[in-house]
Amino acid sequence: MPHVEPGMSVGLFGGSFNPPHQGHELVAEIALRRLGLDQLWWMVTPGNPLKNHDDLASLDERVALSRRMAPGPRVKVTAFEAAYKLHYTAQTLAFVKARNPGINFVWIMGADNLRHFHKWQNWRGIARTFPIAVIDRPGSTLAYLSSKMAKTFSHARIDEDDAAILPFLRAPAWTFIHGPRSSLSSSAIRNERATNKTAAS
Numbered sequence: 628m629p630h631v632e633p634g635m636s637v638g639l640f641g642g643s644f645n646p647p648h649q650g651h652e653l654v655a656e657i658a659l660r661r662l663g664l665d666q667l668w669w670m671v672t673p674g675n676p677l678k679n680h681d682d683l684a685s686l687d688e689r690v691a692l693s694r695r696m697a698p699g700p701r702v703k704v705t706a707f708e709a710a711y712k713l714h715y716t717a718q719t720l721a722f723v724k725a726r727n728p729g730i731n732f733v734w735i736m737g738a739d740n741l742r743h744f745h746k747w748q749n750w751r752g753i754a755r756t757f758p759i760a761v762i763d764r765p766g767s768t769l770a771y772l773s774s775k776m777a778k779t780f781s782h783a784r785i786d787e788d789d790a791a792i793l794p795f796l797r798a799p800a801w802t803f804i805h806g807p808r809s810s811l812s813s814s815a816i817r818n819e820r821a822t823n824k825t826a827a828s
C-alpha cells in the first residue's frame with residue numbers, strides 16, 4: 628500500500644484498466660482537483676467480480692500501462708488487492724480503513740458504476756465505510772437520479788460545489804461531479820484492436 632501521512636486526503640480509484648485510457652486520466656485529474664486530494668491510489672484490481680475475465684490482460688501489463696497513463700506524482704498506481712487476495716471492494720475498504728487510521732479516504736468511481744452499484748457485494752457497507760465521489764460519464768449522467776444507491780442514500784448526497792469537504796465527512800456521504808467528460812472506454816479500445824487484427828489477417 629502507498630505511504631501516507633496522518634491527516635492526508637486520499638482518493639481510492641479502483642478499476643480493471645484493461646487497458647487504461649485517457650478517460651481514466653481525466654477522472655483522476657477531476658478527483659484530485661475537485662476533492663482537493665493529497666494522493667489518489669489508482670488501484671488495479673485482480674478482476675472485477677461482476678465481469679468476465681476471458682480477455683483480461685495480466686495484472687503486470689495493466690499496472691505498467693497505468694503507470695504511463697497516471698497524471699503526476701500524487702497518483703500512486705498499486706495492485707495491493709491482488710497481493711492481499713482482496714477480491715471485493717467491501718473487503719478492500721475494510722482492510723484499508725483498519726491499516727490507515729487518521730486518513731480521509733474517498734471511494735471514486737465513474738457514473739456507470741453508480742447504476743450497478745447495488746449489485747456489488749455489501750454495497751450498503753461500502754457506502755457506510757468511506758464517502759463516495761461519482762464522476763460523470765457519457766451515457767450515465769442521470770444515474771444519480773435513478774440508481775438504487777442514489778435513492779437509498781439520497782439523504783447523504785451533498786452538492787458538488789461542496790466536493791472539497793467530502794473527504795472529511797463521515798460516511799455515508801456522496802456527491803456527483805459534473806465537468807469535462809470523455810466517451811473513451813476500455814471495451815471500445817479492445818473491440819477496435821480486435822477488428823484491426825481481423826482486418827490485417
Ligand SMILES: Nc1ncnc2c1ncn2[C@@H]1O[C@H](COP(=O)(O)OP(=O)(O)OP(=O)(O)O)[C@@H](O)[C@H]1O
Pocket residue numbers: 641642643644645650651654735736737738739740762763764765808809810811812813814815
Ligand atoms: N470515460 C470515462 N468517464 C468516466 N469514468 C470512467 C471512464 N472510463 C472509465 N471510468 C471509470 O473508471 C473506473 C475504471 O473503469 P474500467 O477500468 O472498467 O474502464 P472502462 O472503460 O469502464 O472498461 P470497460 O469498457 O472494459 O467496462 C470505473 O469506476 C469507471 O466507471
Ligand SMILES: O=C(O)c1ccc[n+]([C@@H]2O[C@H](COP(=O)([O-])O)[C@@H](O)[C@H]2O)c1
Pocket residue numbers: 640641642643644670672674675676677678714715716717740746747748
Ligand atoms: O466488490 C464488488 O462486488 C465489485 C463489483 C464490481 C466492481 N467492483 C470494483 O469496482 C472497481 C471498478 O471496476 P471496473 O471493472 O468498472 O473498472 C474495481 O475496483 C472493481 O474491483 C467491485
